[in-house]
Amino acid sequence: MKMKQLSPEKVKIGRDLLKRLSLCVSKHRNYIVLRDQKMILKNLSKKYQVTAGATDVYMSLPSSVKSSDVKKLVMDHVEDAKHEHGHGGYSGSWAEVGSVKVTDLVFDSKQEAQDYLDKTIQKYEAAIAVRYKKKAFASKDHETKYKGELEAKIGKDASIKKLTGQFEKAEAVYKKALSDLGQHKTDLSSKIMKPDASHLSCHNCKSKVAKQYVKNLSRHYAEYDNSYSNDTYAWDSKGLHASKLPNCPVCNDSLMNPVQKKAMEKVVSDLEKKRDAVVSLKKELGTKKKETSDQIAKKFTNEEMPWLIAACVPE
Numbered sequence: 001m002k003m004k005q006l007s008p009e010k011v012k013i014g015r016d017l018l019k020r021l022s023l024c025v026s027k028h029r030n031y032i033v034l035r036d037q038k039m040i041l042k043n044l045s046k047k048y049q050v051t052a053g054a055t056d057v058y059m060s061l062p063s064s065v066k067s068s069d070v071k072k073l074v075m076d077h078v079e080d081a082k083h084e085h086g087h088g089g090y091s092g093s094w095a096e097v098g099s100v101k102v103t104d105l106v107f108d109s110k111q112e113a114q115d116y117l118d119k120t121i122q123k124y125e126a127a128i129a130v131r132y133k134k135k136a137f138a139s140k141d142h143e144t145k146y147k148g149e150l151e152a153k154i155g156k157d158a159s160i161k162k163l164t165g166q167f168e169k170a171e172a173v174y175k176k177a178l179s180d181l182g183q184h185k186t187d188l189s190s191k192i193m194k195p196d197a198s199h200l201s202c203h204n205c206k207s208k209v210a211k212q213y214v215k216n217l218s219r220h221y222a223e224y225d226n227s228y229s230n231d232t233y234a235w236d237s238k239g240l241h242a243s244k245l246p247n248c249p250v251c252n253d254s255l256m257n258p259v260q261k262k263a264m265e266k267v268v269s270d271l272e273k274k275r276d277a278v279v280s281l282k283k284e285l286g287t288k289k290k291e292t293s294d295q296i297a298k299k300f301t302n303e304e305m306p307w308l309i310a311a312c313v314p315e
């Protein structure tokens with residue numbers, strides 16, 4: 001929908017009106033009035049083109065809090081936020097929350113609880129409280145014991161040792177191949193640029209182009225081909241695929257001849273295989289370590305069910 005632009009004065013009138021209305025109605029602390037106010041505010045925002053955005057706010061409460069106490073604790077927090085942010089109605093804070101719906105939902109992880117809340121909370125509606133399962137150390141002493149036992153176990157575990165060795169080796173092979181590719185491209189680029197020729201021929205569109213129109217980026221290759229993200233071992237935008245060999249300025253195809261092209265495809269596919277080996281070993285190692293950690297953690301942790309509370313508030 002396209003709206004006619006309002007003059008700055010009119011927008012200012014609208015904004016003041018909204019502010020005054022928010023102030024006087026939030027004093028009533030009456031939810032029916034509040035609901036009507038929100039309808040009026042919505043219409044006014046539209047009329048005066050004052051953007052009233054929204055943001056999500058979160059808070060948590062420990063496991064020990066009983067279901068029947070959640071509402072009071074959240075509303076205490078709301079009162080504190082009102083002192084801090086005032087009654088303007090668009091602070092994007094807990095000050096804008098009018099009520100809390102306490103559910104008996106329990107999620108298997110904090111992420112799942114958060115996903116549910118993100119989907120469910122609505123602007124101007126009640127905050128929602130859910131619980132999630134969380135392993136927590138029974139004491140500081142338990143945590144220290146867990147760390148010690150885990151370190152000892154990982155140091156001794158034959159299968160973890162073996163996997164670590166395989167992973168380190170594969171990673172070194174991959175890094176070497178990346179750096180070799182940089183060198184290979186630099187050499188290939190010099191060949192394509194034919195030092196003694198004044199013109200280059202394109203194998204694709206058959207153009208003959210003066211060399212000054214061909215970009216030679218060879219000095220960047222080694223550097224670019226070594227850049228990849230450490231988490232996924234994937235090349236980033238500056239990586240392999242960005243560091244192209246000289247292209248034809250007419251058809252933009254590579255100036256490699258068919259033999260060079262075929263050879264380059266093989267180099268790249270070998271490199272990708274090496275990369276995939278690193279990624280899969282890293283994953284396997286991570287899973288193995290996590291299993292070990294979970295097993296040991298069982299002895300030293302209790303299951304808790306803390307609260308996660310969220311609301312979508314105007315700002």
Ligand SMILES: [Zn+2]
Pocket residue numbers: 202203204205206207248249250251252253
């Ligand atoms: Zn061409």
